[in-house]
Every structure is written in C-alpha cells, then in structure tokens.
Amino acid sequence: MMSFEEINLEMLPQHIAIIMDGNGRWAKQHGKMRVRGHEAGAEAVRKNVEEASKIGIKHLTLYAFSTENWSRPKTEVNTLMGLLVKSLRRELAQMISNNIKLSAIGSLSKLPENVQQELLEVIKKTTHNTGMHLTLAISYGAREEIKQAVVQISQKVKNNIIPIESIDETIINEHLYTQNLPDVDLLIRTSGEVRISNFLLWQIAYAELYFTEELWPEFNEQSLHRAILSYQKRERRFGKTSEQLT
Numbered sequence: 001m002m003s004f005e006e007i008n009l010e011m012l013p014q015h016i017a018i019i020m021d022g023n024g025r026w027a028k029q030h031g032k033m034r035v036r037g038h039e040a041g042a043e044a045v046r047k048n049v050e051e052a053s054k055i056g057i058k059h060l061t062l063y064a065f066s067t068e069n070w071s072r073p074k075t076e077v078n079t080l081m082g083l084l085v086k087s088l089r090r091e092l093a094q095m096i097s098n099n100i101k102l103s104a105i106g107s108l109s110k111l112p113e114n115v116q117q118e119l120l121e122v123i124k125k126t127t128h129n130t131g132m133h134l135t136l137a138i139s140y141g142a143r144e145e146i147k148q149a150v151v152q153i154s155q156k157v158k159n160n161i162i163p164i165e166s167i168d169e170t171i172i173n174e175h176l177y178t179q180n181l182p183d184v185d186l187l188i189r190t191s192g193e194v195r196i197s198n199f200l201l202w203q204i205a206y207a208e209l210y211f212t213e214e215l216w217p218e219f220n221e222q223s224l225h226r227a228i229l230s231y232q233k234r235e236r237r238f239g240k241t242s243e244q245l246t
Helices: 023-029 034-055 067-071 074-097 113-126 142-158 169-174 221-232
Strands: 015-019 059-066 101-105 133-140 186-189 208-211
Touching: 023 034, 034 059, 034 074, 034 221, 059 067, 059 074, 067 074, 067 133, 074 113, 101 113, 133 142, 142 169, 186 221, 208 221
Parallel strands: 015 059, 015 186, 059 133, 101 133, 186 208
Antiparallel strands: none
C-alpha cells in the first residue's frame, strides 16, 4: 500500500483539477440505482478533499456538473441538485474546521434558486479561510467560459477601455471564471475515459494528464497519492529541452 510519506511535499502540484467520472457505471456494476452511485461519489469527494487539504494542495477544482449535464433525465438532474445542497450543508462545518475556502465557477445563474442560495451561503462562510481553495465547476463549460471572455473583452475594446494591441494572455485570464486561480498543474480523470470533456481548456495548456480506470466512487486517498506521485516523476519542460532545464 502506498504511503503518504512517499510524496515529496516540496514538489506538490499547486493546482489539481479532477473530472469525476463513473458514478453511474459504479452503481450499475453493483446492481444499484444511479442515485446510489452519485451518493458514493459524494463520499469520494469528501475523502479526497480532506486528503488533498492534509497533503498541502493549495488549489483543488472539481468538475461537479457540466453544461451538457443539463440534458440528462430531469429526475437525475434534480437528484444531483438535491445531493449538492445536502453535501454543502453537511460539509460546511468540516470545511471551516479544515480552513478550506470554497468557490464556484460556471453559469451559476442556471442553477435552481435553492442551490444558488446554499452555494453562496457556504462560499460566504468560508471566504476568509486561508487553507486549500476548493472550487466546484457547476453548470460549467470551457467553451462557454471562453466565449464570455471574448464578448467581455470585445465590449471593452469597443468602448475604448482596452486598446486592442494590449490584449495578451494576462488580459484573457482576467476575464475567465478562474481569474483568481493559477493554471492547472495536474488534471485527473477517472473511469477509463481519455478525454477532456470541455473542462478548463485554457487552464490545462501545460497540465500533466493522469487517467485511471478507477470509477470515481473507487478513487480514494491512495488513488490520489498515486496520481501525485505520477506527476512528481514527470519532467515538466514547458516547451524547453531537458538540457535547458538542467
């Protein structure tokens, strides 16, 4: 069994993002209803958030609900929204105890009003926490995020707020949902699927990608350790040669 001590705490990824995939398949494999898979997935969230905080990860972003997920059956969407509210209420005390700050990105105005209220309440109550920054991507789509950034920047150019020649990566970053977050260092996807699914397309430009066959409810503390150790064994060149790095 892999131990916490194997991880080099001096070489941690600053920002980990996770595509939490496989709740439905986990439920099917265990002969359970899909809602049980989502409940097991929520428990996996709790374990991994606590472990990431314990290790010393500064930023953790979880893909909780995509813009495409709205097309799922209404009963499942309602279940997911209800589970989100329940989880936020249940985990608030633990987030405060662990000094975790919560934020959310996405088209949040599309969420049911009770979900928005619960989410904003937890964000408000954890806003002064200084430990790990946990971000939930809810009703999120990277293409929509980039489109909104383009529209906002275009309006500012039109109104002579931003000179067109000054547009650079910094300006673009300032108009993304993630303007207060660093780029992703490590992107994890569970369930054996090997794709990005419209998640943080701009922010993962130089991220290390880690894919695992484990379904999300199976992804535990040891799984997170394996992903981080895989990251630490890689050479991050950012376009340079190995010789330049040494």
